[in-house]
Amino acid sequence: MSQINEIISRIVKFRDERDWAQFHNPKDLAIALNIEAGELLELFLWKKENEANPERLKEELADVLIYALLLADKFDLDVQKIIEDKLNHNSQKYPVDKAKGNAKKYNEL
Secondary structure (H helix, E strand, O other): OOHHHHHHHHHHHHHHHOOOHHHOOHHHHHHHHHHHHHHHHHOOOOOOOOOOOHHHHHHHHHHHHHHHHHHHHHOOOOHHHHHHHHHHHHHHHOOHHHHOOOOOOHHHO
């Protein structure tokens, strides 16, 4: 079992021990993910980029990742594969010779 699958198993075990699966439909997981991402963003509001509290950042980022992994689990997605597929797709959209050091979107390169 990969490390990511072990982490997902631990998250699911934590959830199931508390009987929270009943609340974790895809819509609510996606909403929770967005709310936690907003809480992560809030850490940077009105601050310079390096002034966010690192401990709070770890907590909020963990919440984002947990909800993302629960959503992937809900759809029986292989997290490693979907990330690898996305990286491969993006490498075609953003070839190094055109995208290196450039923040433009792929259709503007």
